[in-house]
Amino acid sequence: MDYAPELEIAQWLNTDMPITLQGLRGKVVVVHAFQMLCPGCVAHGLPQAAAVHAMFDARDVAVLGLHSVFEHHAVMTPQALEAFVHEYRHPFPIGIDRPDASGPLPRTMQAYGLRGTPSLLLIDRRGRLRLNHFGRIDDMRVGALVAQLVAEPGAVARAGMASGEATPAAGDVHARGAACDANGCVVSG
Amino acid sequence: MDYAPELEIAQWLNTDMPITLQGLRGKVVVVHAFQMLCPGCVAHGLPQAAAVHAMFDARDVAVLGLHSVFEHHAVMTPQALEAFVHEYRHPFPIGIDRPDASGPLPRTMQAYGLRGTPSLLLIDRRGRLRLNHFGRIDDMRVGALVAQLVAEPGAVARAGMASGEATPAAGDVHARGAACDANGCVVSG
Amino acid sequence: MDYAPELEIAQWLNTDMPITLQGLRGKVVVVHAFQMLCPGCVAHGLPQAAAVHAMFDARDVAVLGLHSVFEHHAVMTPQALEAFVHEYRHPFPIGIDRPDASGPLPRTMQAYGLRGTPSLLLIDRRGRLRLNHFGRIDDMRVGALVAQLVAEPGAVARAGMASGEATPAAGDVHARGAACDANGCVVSG
Amino acid sequence: MDYAPELEIAQWLNTDMPITLQGLRGKVVVVHAFQMLCPGCVAHGLPQAAAVHAMFDARDVAVLGLHSVFEHHAVMTPQALEAFVHEYRHPFPIGIDRPDASGPLPRTMQAYGLRGTPSLLLIDRRGRLRLNHFGRIDDMRVGALVAQLVAEPGAVARAGMASGEATPAAGDVHARGAACDANGCVVSG
Numbered sequence: 001m002d003y004a005p006e007l008e009i010a011q012w013l014n015t016d017m018p019i020t021l022q023g024l025r026g027k028v029v030v031v032h033a034f035q036m037l038c039p040g041c042v043a044h045g046l047p048q049a050a051a052v053h054a055m056f057d058a059r060d061v062a063v064l065g066l067h068s069v070f071e072h073h074a075v076m077t078p079q080a081l082e083a084f085v086h087e088y089r090h091p092f093p094i095g096i097d098r099p100d101a102s103g104p105l106p107r108t109m110q111a112y113g114l115r116g117t118p119s120l121l122l123i124d125r126r127g128r129l130r131l132n133h134f135g136r137i138d139d140m141r142v143g144a145l146v147a148q149l150v151a152e153p154g155a156v157a158r159a160g161m162a163s164g165e166a167t168p169a170a171g172d173v174h175a176r177g178a179a180c181d182a183n184g185c186v187v188s189g
Numbered sequence: 190m191d192y193a194p195e196l197e198i199a200q201w202l203n204t205d206m207p208i209t210l211q212g213l214r215g216k217v218v219v220v221h222a223f224q225m226l227c228p229g230c231v232a233h234g235l236p237q238a239a240a241v242h243a244m245f246d247a248r249d250v251a252v253l254g255l256h257s258v259f260e261h262h263a264v265m266t267p268q269a270l271e272a273f274v275h276e277y278r279h280p281f282p283i284g285i286d287r288p289d290a291s292g293p294l295p296r297t298m299q300a301y302g303l304r305g306t307p308s309l310l311l312i313d314r315r316g317r318l319r320l321n322h323f324g325r326i327d328d329m330r331v332g333a334l335v336a337q338l339v340a341e342p343g344a345v346a347r348a349g350m351a352s353g354e355a356t357p358a359a360g361d362v363h364a365r366g367a368a369c370d371a372n373g374c375v376v377s378g
Numbered sequence: 379m380d381y382a383p384e385l386e387i388a389q390w391l392n393t394d395m396p397i398t399l400q401g402l403r404g405k406v407v408v409v410h411a412f413q414m415l416c417p418g419c420v421a422h423g424l425p426q427a428a429a430v431h432a433m434f435d436a437r438d439v440a441v442l443g444l445h446s447v448f449e450h451h452a453v454m455t456p457q458a459l460e461a462f463v464h465e466y467r468h469p470f471p472i473g474i475d476r477p478d479a480s481g482p483l484p485r486t487m488q489a490y491g492l493r494g495t496p497s498l499l500l501i502d503r504r505g506r507l508r509l510n511h512f513g514r515i516d517d518m519r520v521g522a523l524v525a526q527l528v529a530e531p532g533a534v535a536r537a538g539m540a541s542g543e544a545t546p547a548a549g550d551v552h553a554r555g556a557a558c559d560a561n562g563c564v565v566s567g
Numbered sequence: 568m569d570y571a572p573e574l575e576i577a578q579w580l581n582t583d584m585p586i587t588l589q590g591l592r593g594k595v596v597v598v599h600a601f602q603m604l605c606p607g608c609v610a611h612g613l614p615q616a617a618a619v620h621a622m623f624d625a626r627d628v629a630v631l632g633l634h635s636v637f638e639h640h641a642v643m644t645p646q647a648l649e650a651f652v653h654e655y656r657h658p659f660p661i662g663i664d665r666p667d668a669s670g671p672l673p674r675t676m677q678a679y680g681l682r683g684t685p686s687l688l689l690i691d692r693r694g695r696l697r698l699n700h701f702g703r704i705d706d707m708r709v710g711a712l713v714a715q716l717v718a719e720p721g722a723v724a725r726a727g728m729a730s731g732e733a734t735p736a737a738g739d740v741h742a743r744g745a746a747c748d749a750n751g752c753v754v755s756g
Contacts, residue, residue, distance in 0.1 A: 037654045042609060051329055072650040080642035087604045087639075140240055143332030151340035226465045231420060261461040269453035276415045276450075429707055518618055521710030529718035 004121070004129040005111040007031075007066065009095035011078055013085055019093055021127060024062050026156025028149040031121040033066040033097075033109065036076055036084040038117045044136055045118030046090060051139065052146060053092045060150045065094035068109040068117060073099070122146065125154030193310070193318040194300040196220075196255065198284035200267055202274055208282055210316060213251045215345025217338040220310035222255040222286075222298065225265055225273040227306045233325055234307030235279060240328065241335060242281045249339045254283035257298040257306060262288070311335065314343030382499070382507040383489040385409075385444065387473035389456055391463055397471055399505060402440045404534025406527040409499040411444040411475075411487065414454055414462040416495045422514055423496030424468060429517065430524060431470045438528045443472035446487040446495060451477070500524065503532030571688070571696040572678040574598075574633065576662035578645055580652055586660055588694060591629050593723025595716040598688035600633040600664075600676065603643055603651040605684045611703055612685035613657060618706065619713060620659045627717045632661035635676040635684060640666070689713065692721030 006021055021029060032049035034041035046065070053063040069076045078096055085094060097106035112121065115134040122131035122145055131145060195210055210218060221238035223230035235254070242252040258265045267285055274283060286295035301310065304323040311320035311334055320334060384399055399407060410427035412419035424443070431441040447454045456474055463472060475484035490499065493512040500509035500523055509523060573588055588596060599616035601608035613632070620630040636643045645663055652661060664673035679688065682701040689698035689712055698712060 037650055039655055048329075051327075055329060055333065072654075075642075075644065075647035075650050077642065080647065083604055083639040083642045088606055138240075138328070140237075140244060140328040140332035143329035144244065144336035147333035147336035148340055151337055226461055228466055261465075264453075264455065264458035264461045266453065269458065272415055272450040272453045277417055426707075429705075433707060433711065516618075516706070518615075518622060518706040518710035521707035522622065522714035525711035525714035526718055529715055 002129070003127045004029075004123045005108070007064075007095055008098040008107040008111070010098040011096045013082060013094045013096075014090070015093035019062075019064065019095065021123060024123075025127050026125055026154065027059070028056075028061045028125060028146060029121075029123040030061060030063045030146060031066050031123070032064070033068045033112075033114055033117055033119040033121065035067065035069055035071070035117045036081055037072055040136060041118040042088075045120070046088065048137075048139060048142060050091055052142065055143070056146060056150065060155070061146060063092040065090060065092060066097055066108060066121075067094060068097040068106050068114060068119075069099070070105050070109060070116075073104065122149060124149050124152060125156075191318070192316045193218075193312045194297070196253075196284055197287040197296040197300070199287040200285045202271060202283045202285075203279070204282035208251075208253065208284065210312060213312075214316050215314050215343065216248070217245075217250045217314060217335060218310075218312040219250060219252045219335060220255050220312070221253070222257045222301075222303055222306055222308040222310065224256065224258055224260070224306045225270055226261055229325060230307040231277075234309070235277065237326075237328060237331060239280055241331065244332070245335060245339065249344070250335060252281040254279060254281060255286055255297060255310075256283060257286040257295050257303060257308075258288070259294050259298060259305075262293065311338060313338045313341060314345075380507070381505045382407075382501045383486070385442075385473055386476040386485040386489070388476040389474045391460060391472045391474075392468070393471035397440075397442065397473065399501060402501075403505050404503055404532065405437070406434075406439045406503055406524060407499075407501040408439060408441045408524060409444050409501070410441070411446045411490075411492055411495055411497040411499065413445065413447055413449070413495045414459055415450055418514060419496040420466075423498070424466065426515075426517060426520060428469055430520060433521070434524060434528065438533070439524060441470040443468060443470060444475055444486060444499075445472060446475040446484050446492060446497075447477070448483050448487060448494075451482065500527060502527050502530060503534075569696070570694045571596075571690045572675070574631075574662055575665040575674040575678070577665040578663045580649060580661045580663075581657070582660035586629075586631065586662065588690060591690075592694050593692055593721065594626070595623075595628045595692060595713060596688075596690040597628060597630045597713060598633050598690070599631070600635045600679075600681055600684055600686040600688065602634065602636055602638070602684045603648055604639055607703060608685040609655075612687070613655065615704075615706060615709060617658055619709060622710070623713060623717065627722070628713060630659040632657060632659060633664055633675060633688075634661060635664040635673050635681060635686075636666070637672050637676060637683075640671065689716060691716045691719060692723075 004021055007019075009018065012018055030049065030052050032041075032045050034045055036042070038045075049063055049065060052061065056063075067076070067081055081094070081096065097108045100107050100110065112119075112129070112132060114132070118135070120131065120133045120137060120142070121129065124130050130149060193210055196208075198207065201207055219238065219241050221230075221234050223234055225231070227234075238252055238254065241250065245252075256265075256270055270283070270285065286297045289296050289299065301308075301318070301321060303321070307324070309320065309322045309326060309331070310318065313319050319338060382399055385397075387396065390396055408427065408430050410419075410423050412423055414420070416423075427441055427443065430439065434441075445454070445459055459472070459474065475486045478485050478488065490497075490507070490510060492510070496513065498509065498511045498515060498520070499507065502508050508527060571588055574586075576585065579585055597616065597619050599608075599612050601612055603609070605612075616630055616632060619628065623630075634643070634648055648661070648663065664675045667674050667677065679686075679696070679699060681699070685702065687698065687700045687704060687709070688696065691697050697716060
């Protein structure tokens with residue numbers, strides 16, 4: 001299985017530092033490819049990405065938006081995207097897919113062979129592309145797919161944790177990944 | 190960590206054979222405890238259980254309903270439950286929690302210390318209780334929690350599969366558990 | 379146009395006094411016919427009836443539930459309905475359609491020729507049946523249909539108001555019927 | 568009660584002819600004021616306006632969008648709006664509120680004293696402003712408010728219909744305004 005192609009990003013929003021897949025190695029990476037004027041992205045894809053961002057532990061899962069403009073280039077500009085992100089308060093880093101002088105499809109979109117937007121990409125801890133889904137996908141399935149990848153070996157060593165350790169030491173089901181909220185979600189030990 | 194108490198069931202619906210947790214050892218067991226006159230169960234819990242039933246591979250995940258009547262006993266009878274299940278077309282086995290002559294709480298409800306309905310119980314492949322959640326819980330989280338347990342070791346041996354094997358041999362993310370639907374959605378490497 | 383047949387009710391819930399269409403003459407009457415084990419009634423019809431009850435002025439619109447049991451008679455008993463209404467907190471009067479010894483259909487259901495549940499009946503201020511709709515119907519349409527009937531002549535005289543007056547004296551659009559909530563819904567004069 | 572101020576529109580979309588309130592006299596006019604980057608407008612207000620457009624008879628009700636840009640002027644341009652309307656397929660005429668050189672608020676927004684977007688304006692058959700609502704408003708209420716105005720006198724004469732006639736001649740509840748769909752739904756008397 002090949003490594004996922006590196007993202008080609010012209011500009012980042014919501015982050016002070018450029019982000020690379022290489023730099024996220026050891027984490028599961030969830031990439032939501034969208035266009036700000038794509039109704040399905042606005043209504044379902046972006047809120048779903050925000051829910052993944054809120055639910056999973058940032059030490060295990062990185063959520064990225066990818067603005068892959070392939071139509072209406074004149075109006076879906078970086079400045080317009082900034083206003084969009086400001087109004088919708090999307091909380092995760094968003095990269096602008098680098099335009100390609102030779103045609104309407106931006107470069108990352110080409111590299112991944114995206115069929116359109118919304119598209120969901122899942123990249124495992126080892127950097128391999130494991131899902132490339134075009135269109136709507138329900139929340140339960142996304143939760144399951146991400147958690148499955150979180151549970152695989154390949155995590156980068158953390159303090160007090162052996163590299164590659166894949167199962168939680170304690171018995172609770174939310175030791176990693178899908179932690180429950182403050183209201184409970186009780187677990188016996 | 191203790192084993193989950195065995196279910197105490199007076200009568201089963203939607204199954205020809207009585208079901209026991211012991212007999213499901215090796216699978217993840219999802220138990221949705223409900224009452225047919227509980228609004229949150231009808232609107233959210235039971236449809237969610239049906240979605241888990243539809244999404245996960247039955248070789249990995251067993252979904253059960255548990256009718257734990259602790260109020261309105263005179264009207265939430267087995268006959269009434271049968272009509273309810275018929276009208277709502279719930280697709281998974283449903284056990285009637287055995288009444289206890291000494292009080293309003295049925296026996297399985299007591300054994301698990303359920304706070305009410307809806308309650309979601311998650312039992313891992315080894316038979317241990319890993320989640321006991323009272324109240325509403327969102328679909329993404331349920332998908333993630335179930336998938337996390339599916340990914341743990343403990344599966345019973347199947348033809349062509351070594352006992353305890355926990356990670357898929359092939360590269361696609363839905364090798365086990367959360368398979369995508371007929372529309373596709375997977376890229377293997 | 380004929381008058382709507384009088385309701386034949388075996389027992390009332392949520393009201394101390396029996397209710398008749400005759401007694402409601404002068405008001406628009408909204409009757410939601412349901413069965414407590416009918417999924418579409420529980421999920422859509424009854425909440426919609428509660429919304430009508432909350433939105434329109436009780437001096438103009440009376441909302442009634444009608445429990446028209448035509449299947450599963452043995453379990454959809456008055457006692458079961460009481461438990462159901464208690465748990466779901468339906469706020470409007472509910473009449474139990476009188477069973478008919480000669481067959482499964484209760485009497486009001488027969489008189490109105492209901493095709494099943496949910497059914498929505500709209501009766502105008504003069505007592506005439508104006509809508510008999512089987513199945514789901516969206517909220518905007520229900521709001522419009524009820525408001526249209528509210529605006530027709532036929533109101534019973536109230537203190538300070540001439541009998542039959544059909545248009546509000548003041549200029550605001552919510553003078554009758556669909557009053558806005560406390561948060562505003564501003565109107566210029 | 569004063570007449571509603573005339574709309575000041577820089578450019579129209581989805582119509583070949585400029586539209587004026589004056590020209591719509593005799594109809595109820597529903598104006599949804601929005602910005603294309605306003606989340607509440609995109610998720611609720613514009614779909615609601617489309618539902619009003621689909622449900623009511625065009626001879627009684629005119630639905631208009633009003634793009635009242637008061638922030639992010641540089642990116643919510645006419646060209647951007649055209650792309651937005653193309654992607655979302657909004658079916659009704661949309662006017663661009665005329666910018667004012669003296670400040671960020673466009674002129675129609677000033678004339679009506681709009682507090683922001685989304686705002687819903689309802690203008691009666693005689694041209695008077697009857698509702699100026701800021702924020703979300705539920706579908707049932709909108710249906711009721713529009714139907715109430717439809718039922719008022721003031722319609723322009725149509726062939727075979729006396730000017731000012733306000734009540735339907737026939738008995739069915741959808742004689743005007745909220746006609747039911749092809750599936751039926753009406754009982755005449």
